[in-house]
Amino acid sequence: MTESAALDPATDADATAAAVGAAAERLHTALVENRPCAPIRDLIGDRDITIAYAVQQQLNAHRLAAGAVVVGRKIGATSVAVQQQLGVDTPDLGVLFDDMEYDVSAPVDISGLLQPKVEGEIAFVLGADLVEGDLDLAQVADAVAYAVAAIEVCDSRIADWDISFADTVADNASAGGYVLGTERRTLADGFVPKDAAMTMTVTGQDDVVGTGAASLGDPLVALQWLARQARDLGDPLRAGQVVLSGALGPMRPAAPGADVTLSIDGLGSVALSFGTKES
Structure with missing residues (x-):
């Protein structure tokens, strides 16, 4: 993985803005044309997270302009192994749009994805905004309406998953889609x-196999991190939003014809299948 020097927004604002725009356009073209692109770290460096989130915001602005609606967030890089792979010590976040939730009654059209991989996660649906206050664990937990099992479909616009941390942050945290289980549990239920x-x-x-502890030691800690980071970025979490709180075990590639079944103690099971390219 080749490193490039990070841009310095303090000394070259015009060059930085141009690089952010070029990176967002490269990723947007890959998304629209359904064709992987080269990494964007040649444009923005591989470690400047502020610039990487600026690219993500421009990329997602294209989707908003086309009519997509934000329904939640996802947290990535929550495991130590993935953080070590990317050379970082922090997670990242991405945005979930309304067209990302899959209907389990029909196979996912894999032709609409580039290089999908699946993860098993706990999803939280929020019953309150996370905007004001310290956003401590008690406040974050109180904001959870319920938890459900979730399969996340990750998908990178970067060819061959050749990503640095900045690449995946800019690429909406490699978000693809997701499916939610139907068994809802509140934290008050003892979950x-x-x-x-x-x-x-x-x-x-x-x-x-894995446990909730694989996501930052506790998915509620991951949710707290997300709530604070989202607020810092000027777009805090809101009631009704879905949060995918991080993988409980390694990703697996999803091939045409594959069936995926996820079971989480206390949350039941959820399944997803991938259609062949001919189906």
Whole structure:
């Protein structure tokens, strides 16, 4: 992975703005044309997270302009292994749009994805805004209306998943889509996210196992991180939004014809299948 020097917005604002625009346009073209692109770290460097989020905001502005509606957020890079791979010590966040939720009654059209991978996660649906106050764990937990099992479909616009941290941040945290389970549990019911055991099976691959503790030690800690980061970025979490709180185990590639089943203790099961390119 080749490193490039990060841009300095303090000394070259015009060049930085041009690079941000060029990076967002490269990713947007890949999204619209459904064709992977080269990494964008040649334009913005591989570590400047402020600039990477500026690219993400421009990329997502294209979707908003086309009529997409924000319905939530996702957290990425919550495991130590992924952070070590990317050379960072912090997660990242992306935006969920209304056209990203899949209908489990029909196979996902894999032709609309580039290089999908799946993760098993706990999703939180918020019952209150997370805007004011300290956003401590108690406040964050109180804002959760309920938790459900979720399969996230990650998808990178960067060819061959050749990503640095800045690449994936800029690319909306490699968001693709998701499906939610139907069994809802409140934290008041005694559901403890960090202790929940997960098993995910994908056709032709070894099972993935893990627990809630794989996501920053506790998915509620991940949610707290997200709430604070989203507020710092000027777009805080709101009641009704869905939050994918981070993988409970490794990603698995999703091939045409694959079936995915996720089970999380206390949250039941959810399944997703991928259609072949001919179906």
